[in-house]
Amino acid sequence: MARQTGNTTPPLSNDVFQPLVAAALYVVEVLAPHVTELQQELQEMVPNRPGRNNRERPDWRVEVAQAIDRHIQEADPFDVALDHVVAERLADGWGPDDPLLRVNLISLAHETGRHAFHYTWLPTLRGHLEKAVREVGRPKPRWLLMVASQRSRWAAGSS
Secondary structure, eight states, X not given: OOOOOSOOOOOOOHHHHHHHHHHHHHIXXXXXXXXXXXXXXXXXXXXXXXXXXXXXXXXXXXXXXXHHHHHHHTTOOOBBOOHHHHHHHHHTTOOTTOTXXXXXXXXXXHHTTOSOOXXXXXXXXXXXXXXXXXXXXXXXXHHHHHHHHHHHHHHHTOO
């Protein structure tokens, strides 16, 4: 028996192909224009953070330092790192007593509108971050902060 080369997938039958194409056309022709409008409305509603939608973004050193300073000024503990991130850091040689071990650095980067925290930044920011952790305390899980906030509302008589 001769071995077949090239595409060996059989073509779709019309009873499958036609509804598939109809659904794709519906998405492109009917839904897409509305999605585009909603996306534009959302961009108008969201404040234009420094560097967002423009080319004049400040240096990461400035933005991340400002985010750290905001935590200090507002006495706002940093978000806690997920357990698997802590495990990865320990595997990468971080000490178990490292004050930044449980700090969620990605969340800090998100506060500046960035998608990631680059670990090459850490040597530059470590001193500032450690000072901030000393001043605002250890990071607390966000769910714990939400529970405390809800308890305060219950105590005040509102829900």
